Amino acid sequence: MQKQLLTHINSPKELRTLKQDELPQLAIELREFIINIVATKEGHLGASLGVVELTIALHYVFNTPEDLLVWDVGHQAYGHKILTGRKNIFDTNRQLGGISGFPKREESVYDSFGVGHSSTSISATLGMAIASKLKGENKHHIAIIGDASIASGMAFEGLNHTGVTDANLLVVLNDNAIGIDPSVGALKQYLTNVKKGTQKRNNIIEALNFDYSGPIDGHDLEKIISELERLKTVKGPKLLHVITTKGKGLKQAENDQVKYHAPGKFDASTGDLLPKSGLIQPPKYQDVFGLTIVELAKQNEKIIGITPAMPTGSSLKYLMEEIPDRAFDVGIAEQHAVTLAAGMATQGLIPFCNIYSTFLQRAYDQVIHDVALQRLPVIFCLDRAGLVGEDGATHHGVFDLAYLRSIPNLIIFAPRNEVELRNIMYTAQLGLDQPIAIRYPRGRGVTIDWKQPFKPLDIGKGEQLKQGKQLAVLSIGAIAKNVTEAIIDLNVSHYDMRFVKPLDEVLLHNIFKTYHTIITVEDGTVKGGFGSTILEFASAYNYKNRIKTLGIPDNFVEHGKVEELQKLVGLDAESIRKFILSIQ
Numbered sequence: 197m198q199k200q201l202l203t204h205i206n207s208p209k210e211l212r213t214l215k216q217d218e219l220p221q222l223a224i225e226l227r228e229f230i231i232n233i234v235a236t237k238e239g240h241l242g243a244s245l246g247v248v249e250l251t252i253a254l255h256y257v258f259n260t261p262e263d264l265l266v267w268d269v270g271h272q273a274y275g276h277k278i279l280t281g282r283k284n285i286f287d288t289n290r291q292l293g294g295i296s297g298f299p300k301r302e303e304s305v306y307d308s309f310g311v312g313h314s315s316t317s318i319s320a321t322l323g324m325a326i327a328s329k330l331k332g333e334n335k336h337h338i339a340i341i342g343d344a345s346i347a348s349g350m351a352f353e354g355l356n357h358t359g360v361t362d363a364n365l366l367v368v369l370n371d372n373a374i375g376i377d378p379s380v381g382a383l384k385q386y387l388t389n390v391k392k393g394t395q396k397r398n399n400i401i402e403a404l405n406f407d408y409s410g411p412i413d414g415h416d417l418e419k420i421i422s423e424l425e426r427l428k429t430v431k432g433p434k435l436l437h438v439i440t441t442k443g444k445g446l447k448q449a450e451n452d453q454v455k456y457h458a459p460g461k462f463d464a465s466t467g468d469l470l471p472k473s474g475l476i477q478p479p480k481y482q483d484v485f486g487l488t489i490v491e492l493a494k495q496n497e498k499i500i501g502i503t504p505a506m507p508t509g510s511s512l513k514y515l516m517e518e519i520p521d522r523a524f525d526v527g528i529a530e531q532h533a534v535t536l537a538a539g540m541a542t543q544g545l546i547p548f549c550n551i552y553s554t555f556l557q558r559a560y561d562q563v564i565h566d567v568a569l570q571r572l573p574v575i576f577c578l579d580r581a582g583l584v585g586e587d588g589a590t591h592h593g594v595f596d597l598a599y600l601r602s603i604p605n606l607i608i609f610a611p612r613n614e615v616e617l618r619n620i621m622y623t624a625q626l627g628l629d630q631p632i633a634i635r636y637p638r639g640r641g642v643t644i645d646w647k648q649p650f651k652p653l654d655i656g657k658g659e660q661l662k663q664g665k666q667l668a669v670l671s672i673g674a675i676a677k678n679v680t681e682a683i684i685d686l687n688v689s690h691y692d693m694r695f696v697k698p699l700d701e702v703l704l705h706n707i708f709k710t711y712h713t714i715i716t717v718e719d720g721t722v723k724g725g726f727g728s729t730i731l732e733f734a735s736a737y738n739y740k741n742r743i744k745t746l747g748i749p750d751n752f753v754e755h756g757k758v759e760e761l762q763k764l765v766g767l768d769a770e771s772i773r774k775f776i777l778s779i780q
């Protein structure tokens with residue numbers, strides 16, 4: 197009976213007591229551990245399976261936590277977490293009250309930097325290396341970054357700066373030739389040629405004053421360990437290029453790397469996904485976007501679709517398949533995506549720029565400087581707006597209403613259902629003379645028969661959904677579903693305001709003159725979001741009504757199921773109902 201190694205490892209210190217020839221066995225056990233837990237608890241699978249050997253080697257060679265590891269994005273750090281004292285609680289991964297799905301400083305001394313958004317690791321690690329030098333400390337600083345993440349602008353900024361320092365910094369480029377979807381761009385081609393040996397010797401990494409080594413097999417423990425040991429003795433900036441396979445060790449995950457990036461529940465013994473429930477359900481908002489843009493693009497040849505590295509997550513993949521020369525995956529490059537769209541708009545094209553709400557934070561200046569200031573009619577589709585669930589604080593799209601609301605010329609719309617999303621997309625492509633941001637949540641909507649004929653919407657017009665006497669509830673976006681449920685038997689009015697900008701002031705004057713108490717509800721921060729707009733309206737017109745704002749409080753919301761998190765912040769139907777009853 198093979199001796200179990202993983203059971204005895206609760207820290208890298210114990211890992212480092214193993215003989216090197218025991219490490220392949222440890223890799224087998226660690227891979228199995230990850231598969232067994234993610235099969236039932238869900239999460240990011242492929243990336244972590246791809247770096248099992250690399251993770252073991254890094255903690256074996258370097259004296260962690262004194263030597264600092266920074267995992268880029270951090271979705272591949274399940275092995276890191278299991279080896280650094282969280283094995284026995286790893287089954288709480290991404291669950292409310294459990295450990296985060298990404299490295300988090302407050303979770304462990306081994307998590308040197310909080311991650312979740314890509315391409316931050318080189319900058320953060322350089323910061324640590326410069327600090328160590330200034331403090332006279334002699335430690336190693338290692339950034340582990342993927343082939344898609346290193347192609348992002350911020351990663352290049354980190355490389356560019358590192359190259360003119362003598363920082364003791366090692367970048368491990370984990371090259372598996374894929375992001376969530378196949379990685380794109382000239383750098384991808386370059387790395388492919390390097391791997392094939394057909395690349396002329398103009399090594400761009402060496403050109404940036406890095407000591408470049410590799411490419412080596414990222415699953416060959418002996419090779420990685422000996423190369424890491426050698427690199428420990430090399431001064432200054434270094435880059436080790438390792439080749440791995442995303443999903444390594446689970447056949448289905450290797451064969452369908454996109455699906456198994458985050459496969460949901462699957463049979464750990466066979467790797468097969470669990471069968472989907474047969475019942476008819478409303479569509480995912482992303483698919484309403486993805487299928488509708490295909491419908492519209494077929495009728496309007498000016499329509500373009502753009503995604504920064506999320507063709508599957510945004511469902512722009514349908515347009516990429518159907519009309520490939522009018523759909524662009526620009527890689528992890530949100531800033532470039534926005535300004536690319538702006539450039540296209542100057543030439544009369546109609547770009548739908550689809551970016552997750554949280555990732556659009558990366559391109560805030562581009563929205564202001566390159567789009568709104570020039571009043572260019574870019575159509576921003578912000579998927580994953582609001583609480584997203586298990587990805588937690590780094591991924592909740594809860595700031596977009598606040599961070600966009602202060603930008604002049606920008607229309608802001610939030611559909612309460614799939615039909616509204618389709619109709620605003622249809623309306624926007626008819627031709628606007630200014631940009632618009634359309635924000636909608638992760639997951640399914642509420643309408644089974646959603647594919648209804650298009651109807652143009654009046655920009656800036658809200659809608660009454662329910663008539664009552666006691667007070668008025670004003671909601672924005674898909675959270676209307678919870679409000680509808682909350683007030684089902686209450687004598688209160690409910691308005692879907694639909695637009696945060698421009699506000700339906702005619703409707704608002706009517707509401708303020710009719711109801712003493714007004715409650716706003718939004719799946720977004722109350723600090724500067726939709727509720728703040730209503731408060732500003734009341735102040736501007738000297739209304740003395742009682743106004744209460746419900747939304748995300750002024751703190752970061754952790755990970756958990758969306759329903760759990762909505763309850764936590766008081767946005768579930770029951771909490772909304774209780775609140776209304778408490779102030780009637």
Ligand SMILES: Cc1ncc(C[n+]2csc(CCOP(=O)(O)OP(=O)(O)O)c2C)c(N)n1
Pocket residue numbers: 243246269271272312313314341342343344345346370372374375376379442504505506528555558
């Ligand atoms: C700024 C930002 N944009 C998009 C994402 C979504 N995202 C998560 S992982 C990933 C692909 C990362 O690919 P790579 O760097 O090659 O790492 P791998 O998964 O292959 O290990 C993307 C696009 C993100 N986390 N951050």
Ligand SMILES: CC(=O)[C@@H](O)[C@H](O)COP(=O)(O)O
Pocket residue numbers: 240269271312376458509580584587638
């Ligand atoms: C790790 C990362 O940033 C992405 O994989 C993100 O988790 C995708 O989110 P969705 O699952 O909502 O598409």
Ligand SMILES: [Mg+2]
Pocket residue numbers: 342343344370371372373374375
């Ligand atoms: Mg990759």
